[in-house]
Amino acid sequence: MAEKIHTKGxxxxxxxxxxxxxxxxxxxxxxxLVIIYPLLITVMTAFKNSDVVAFTLSFQGPWTLKNFxxxxxxxxxxxxxxxxxxxxxxxxxxxVAVVTLAGYTYSRYSFAGKKWSLTFFLVVQMVPTxxxxxxxxxxxxxxxxxxxxxxxxxxxxxxxIPMNTxxxxxxxDTVPYDxxxxxxxxxxxxxxxxxxxxxxxxxxxxxxxxxxxFMGPFGDFxxxxxxxxxxxxxxxxxxxxxxISDPKDQQVALFAAGAILIxxxxxxxxxxxxxxxxxxxxxxxxxx
Amino acid sequence: xxxxxxxxxxxxxxxxxxYSVTDFNLDIKDQEFxxxxxxxxxxxxxxxxxxxxxxxxxxxxxxxxxxVVNDEAPKDRDIAMVFQTYALYPHMTVFDNMAFGLKLRKYxxxxxxxxxxxxxxxxxxxxxxxxxxxxxxxGQRQRVALGRAIVRDAPIFLMDEPLSNLDAKLRVAMRAxxxxxHQDLKTTTIYVTHDQTEAMTMADRIVVMKDGKVQQxxxxxEVYDQPTNVFVGxxxxxxxxxFFNVTLDQGYIYDEGKNFNLKVPEGCLKILESKxxxxxxxxxxxxxxxxxxxxxxxxxxxxxxxxxxxxxSELLGAESQLYSKVGETEFxxxxxxxxxxxxxxxxxxxxxxxxxxxxxxxxENSVY
Numbered sequence: 339m340a341e342k343i344h345t346k347g348x349x350x351x352x353x354x355x356x357x358x359x360x361x362x363x364x365x366x367x368x369x370x371l372v373i374i375y376p377l378l379i380t381v382m383t384a385f386k387n388s389d390v391v392a393f394t395l396s397f398q399g400p401w402t403l404k405n406f407x408x409x410x411x412x413x414x415x416x417x418x419x420x421x422x423x424x425x426x427x428x429x430x431x432x433x434v435a436v437v438t439l440a441g442y443t444y445s446r447y448s449f450a451g452k453k454w455s456l457t458f459f460l461v462v463q464m465v466p467t468x469x470x471x472x473x474x475x476x477x478x479x480x481x482x483x484x485x486x487x488x489x490x491x492x493x494x495x496x497x498x499i500p501m502n503t504x505x506x507x508x509x510x511d512t513v514p515y516d517x518x519x520x521x522x523x524x525x526x527x528x529x530x531x532x533x534x535x536x537x538x539x540x541x542x543x544x545x546x547x548x549x550x551x552f553m554g555p556f557g558d559f560x561x562x563x564x565x566x567x568x569x570x571x572x573x574x575x576x577x578x579x580x581x582i583s584d585p586k587d588q589q590v591a592l593f594a595a596g597a598i599l600i601x602x603x604x605x606x607x608x609x610x611x612x613x614x615x616x617x618x619x620x621x622x623x624x625x626x
Numbered sequence: 627x628x629x630x631x632x633x634x635x636x637x638x639x640x641x642x643x644x645y646s647v648t649d650f651n652l653d654i655k656d657q658e659f660x661x662x663x664x665x666x667x668x669x670x671x672x673x674x675x676x677x678x679x680x681x682x683x684x685x686x687x688x689x690x691x692x693x694v695v696n697d698e699a700p701k702d703r704d705i706a707m708v709f710q711t712y713a714l715y716p717h718m719t720v721f722d723n724m725a726f727g728l729k730l731r732k733y734x735x736x737x738x739x740x741x742x743x744x745x746x747x748x749x750x751x752x753x754x755x756x757x758x759x760x761x762x763x764x765g766q767r768q769r770v771a772l773g774r775a776i777v778r779d780a781p782i783f784l785m786d787e788p789l790s791n792l793d794a795k796l797r798v799a800m801r802a803x804x805x806x807x808h809q810d811l812k813t814t815t816i817y818v819t820h821d822q823t824e825a826m827t828m829a830d831r832i833v834v835m836k837d838g839k840v841q842q843x844x845x846x847x848e849v850y851d852q853p854t855n856v857f858v859g860x861x862x863x864x865x866x867x868x869f870f871n872v873t874l875d876q877g878y879i880y881d882e883g884k885n886f887n888l889k890v891p892e893g894c895l896k897i898l899e900s901k902x903x904x905x906x907x908x909x910x911x912x913x914x915x916x917x918x919x920x921x922x923x924x925x926x927x928x929x930x931x932x933x934x935x936x937x938x939s940e941l942l943g944a945e946s947q948l949y950s951k952v953g954e955t956e957f958x959x960x961x962x963x964x965x966x967x968x969x970x971x972x973x974x975x976x977x978x979x980x981x982x983x984x985x986x987x988x989x990e991n992s993v994y
């Protein structure tokens with residue numbers, strides 16, 4: 339009798355485990371479909387003849403690389419791509435530098451207005467970019483920055499600072515202050531402590547910040563659309579949109595090819611930064 | 627040669643109303659091993675951090691070799707410190723952790739190599755030099771933290787509860803290692819702990835603190851034998867000293883319920899009487915080890931007997947501790963393991979009044 343109950347219990351555990359795994363995999367499968375389906379359409383379309391009229395999933399040829407050739411030969415895509423790269427790299431470098439220093443300052447020093455300005459950051463980042471577009475435009479006019487990269491770059495950087503400073507500060511806060519004090523007694527000055535002790539321990543967050551800042555300009559349509567005029571000055575997102583903006587002549591294949599190329603630098607950066615995406619860097623240093 | 631003088635040191639944090647450290651005075655001689663001991667929040671760590679330069683000194687002078695160093699940055703004070711949390715740099719190997727301070731001070735590569743290997747040798751860390759802190763055990767990390775101080779060859783070591791994160795056995799082992807290290811290196815050391823055993827076993831001189839104030843400064847023996855007040859008496863020694871509220875009456879002391887009537891020895895009595903405590907209340911302190919259950923003792927001193935029922939008894943192997951109560955006062959008596967009795971047993975205990983301590987109930991200061 340007792341044995342019977344025992345085996346019964348065992349099988350019900352097995353069943354519930356099966357159900358758990360089944361549901362988990364089912365959910366993951368659904369999610370992958372949602373992500374892969376549009377991606378697949380884009381990839382397929384990119385290698386088809388330019389006579390494709392709508393985004394549909396079809397695995398029938400003929401296949402060609404002509405779209406990629408056309409992008410660079412007959413359109414301004416190459417120029418847009420370069421524009422975007424310049425803006426992205428500048429945004430990434432400057433934003434990461436600013437945000438890291440700001441986050442460190444907020445985490446480690448106390449100064450007048452610290453609490454107030456942090457609250458201000460929090461409030462400011464609640465305003466959506468869209469609401470500020472008109473203000474950006476007016477600002478651009480006043481500063482003579484319309485249709486200039488530097489202005490767009492500044493807008494991107496400025497938009498990223500509040501939220502990311504908060505994130506950076508939070509991450510710096512996880513590095514125990516004991517490290518700083520220990521380094522102080524070892525003879526380190528403020529900069530050495532920042533550069534040699536604390537910075538290496540926040541690399542994961544810096545990597546994330548860099549990736550985000552880099553991706554931003556590639557994905558942003560609205561702000562660039564508003565602030566850039568001249569066709570040769572556009573970023574890829576705005577430029578690509580022109581391929582499909584005419585309802586009578588949508589160059590779907592060209593659009594797909596251009597969209598795929600956007601992913602390349604972002605993927606490359608992601609794989610380069612991947613080694614920094616690790617947790618537990620501060621493990622073992624301090625116990626308490 | 628290094629001498630350290632703390633003269634009327636006060637510390638008040640910006641957002642606090644009261645002083646965290648009040649009028650701290652101490653002259654530390656070269657090669658001395660000083661232990662600051664006290665309960666949590668007594669200001670011992672704050673004082674240590676002021677010496678290190680990690681906290682500002684609100685008032686008073688801190689002198690190293692006669693020079694006031696209040697405003698000197700930590701790195702210019704040439705002090706090495708071991709933190710409670712070890713504070714090893716997690717991204718550096720053991721070697722780099724120890725070498726960091728030397729590199730910053732621009733020592734040559736050979737010299738750094740020599741010093742780190744020497745320290746690793748002393749601490750048994752040679753085989754771990756290439757490991758990162760995460761791959762070390764708690765005891766090893768603690769040794770690296772010590773090594774980091776040793777390589778610096780700094781004239782002053784500060785240690786902030788360095789053993790409190792270790793398990794009991796390791797703590798005893800590391801205690802011995804630190805004591806030996808001090809004998810070998812003879813570096814002036816200030817050690818902060820809340821563990822009176824560490825204080826008693828390691829210190830040349832103990833500084834007992836409470837509520838930001840120094841209660842007593844003295845050798846372990848002095849602090850143990852002649853506590854200046856009730857707090858020191860109760861804090862130093864394990865188990866803690868027993869205290870009874872008594873009244874002195876014609877050579878005898880009795881407690882409120884007159885549960886006992888003990889004869890005060892001549893010399894002691896004279897002093898108490900001369901200080902005007904006849905017919906007055908006193909706090910009578912006696913250490914658990916100065917209470918005896920041996921028949922011989924009880925027969926020799928029939929005037930020094932307390933009878934009580936044991937409520938809890940602990941056998942510790944070599945000795946046993948009997949917890950009992952007279953009137954409302956609980957006390958503990960440390961006796962030989964052979965004299966272990968079961969809880970509930972009524973026991974007669976002899977009190978060695980030659981070891982008695984008397985304190986004023988108002989001021990809590992020692993009167994004998």
